[in-house]
Amino acid sequence: MRHSYKKYAGLACRMLFWMLFLSFVTAGCGPFQDVAPDVHSEKKMPDEGENLIVVGFSQLGSESLWRTANSESIQEALTRENGFFLEFSNARQKQENQIKAIRGFISQRVDYIMFSPVTESGWDTVLREAKDAGIPVILVDRKASLEDDSLYTAWVGSDMISEGEKAGIWLEDYLKEEGREEEEINIVVLQGTVGSSAQLERTKGFQNIAKEHANWHILKQEPADFTTAKGKEVMEMFLRNYTGIDVVISQNDDMTFGALQAMEEKGITTGVDGEIILISFDAVREALELVSQGVINVDIECNPEQGDYILEIIRKLENGEPVDKENIVEEKVFTQKNVDEYLDTRTY
Ligand code: GZL
Numbered sequence: 001m002r003h004s005y006k007k008y009a010g011l012a013c014r015m016l017f018w019m020l021f022l023s024f025v026t027a028g029c030g031p032f033q034d035v036a037p038d039v040h041s042e043k044k045m046p047d048e049g050e051n052l053i054v055v056g057f058s059q060l061g062s063e064s065l066w067r068t069a070n071s072e073s074i075q076e077a078l079t080r081e082n083g084f085f086l087e088f089s090n091a092r093q094k095q096e097n098q099i100k101a102i103r104g105f106i107s108q109r110v111d112y113i114m115f116s117p118v119t120e121s122g123w124d125t126v127l128r129e130a131k132d133a134g135i136p137v138i139l140v141d142r143k144a145s146l147e148d149d150s151l152y153t154a155w156v157g158s159d160m161i162s163e164g165e166k167a168g169i170w171l172e173d174y175l176k177e178e179g180r181e182e183e184e185i186n187i188v189v190l191q192g193t194v195g196s197s198a199q200l201e202r203t204k205g206f207q208n209i210a211k212e213h214a215n216w217h218i219l220k221q222e223p224a225d226f227t228t229a230k231g232k233e234v235m236e237m238f239l240r241n242y243t244g245i246d247v248v249i250s251q252n253d254d255m256t257f258g259a260l261q262a263m264e265e266k267g268i269t270t271g272v273d274g275e276i277i278l279i280s281f282d283a284v285r286e287a288l289e290l291v292s293q294g295v296i297n298v299d300i301e302c303n304p305e306q307g308d309y310i311l312e313i314i315r316k317l318e319n320g321e322p323v324d325k326e327n328i329v330e331e332k333v334f335t336q337k338n339v340d341e342y343l344d345t346r347t348y
Pocket residue numbers: 063064065066067141142158198226251252253254281282302
């Protein structure tokens with residue numbers, strides 16, 4: 001079903017202008033402050049004759065290398081050549097910006113709305129507005145916890161509980177290989193954005209394994225928001241407050257880079273020959289190089305290449321075909337044993 005995008009464009013722009021004008025006047029912000037999400041749409045609006053499928057996409061932010069790869073994957077799939085007009089919005093990790101963007105897409109009467117929920121809760125109202133407007137919603141990457149799952153049509157992402165369990169299982173095997181399975185093991189965890197499905201599910205998955213080991217002690221789990229800067233800050237706090245750390249678990253590579261800076265400044269070594277076992281998530285190229293060098297022991301892949309999955313889902317919907325509600329992407333576990341065979345072809 002294609003909405004006449006052009007017919008509503010003028011009305012939408014006027015509505016959007018007044019919504020934004022009122023929001024920053026009432027919010028007491030100065031003119032042109034960050035009151036609206038970055039909305040980077042393509043240069044030229046689609047001509048009606050182009051008959052493009054108009055997709056509004058609220059990406060949660062640009063906080064990590066993984067996020068950049070995820071955005072690129074989607075932008076490379078939903079191209080004009082493939083029959084799409086992609087309206088891309090960067091919410092800078094703020095839920096209110098995502099909600100504003102989604103409302104903007106509704107007023108523009110796009111054909112589809114896509115977004116990666118920065119946190120799981122708080123979406124029911126705006127998704128009901130999208131449903132009332134007859135606009136299908138596709139969740140990308142992270143999940144939303146909803147009272148009514150008819151508020152979204154499909155979700156594409158990773159099984160992040162499985163990712164957390166893979167980290168625990170790898171640690172079990174590694175400690176056994178090292179003859180340390182009976183040793184008291186002290187663990188600290190750098191967590192991602194609090195309330196995000198990545199943080200909730202990786203934490204739960206690892207704990208599913210850790211709870212079987214009374215000699216594993218999780219000294220502290222601290223959010224570091226998936227960023228390098230925060231990862232360094234939290235790791236510095238861990239090093240100030242705890243001695244005898246055996247394992248650092250970092251729920252994404254960007255936080256790992258920050259944690260490594262903090263440990264290097266204290267002369268602490270990590271990895272295959274290091275004092276501390278370092279477990280990371282995402283498996284972006286820069287981190288896989290550190291796996292290859294033995295600095296990171298293991299990197300649990302979280303595959304950002306979701307664009308083609310989304311392309312197929314929308315094509316099926318356009319043809320009136322059924323689509324799976326949950327669409328899980330393929331992922332691997334990288335250690336020094338297998339990483340080099342993938343490094344050459346890794347594009348992100
Ligand atoms: C995981 C994704 C996470 C990545 C981080 O699916 O939501 O968010 O692990 C990113 O790098 O910030």
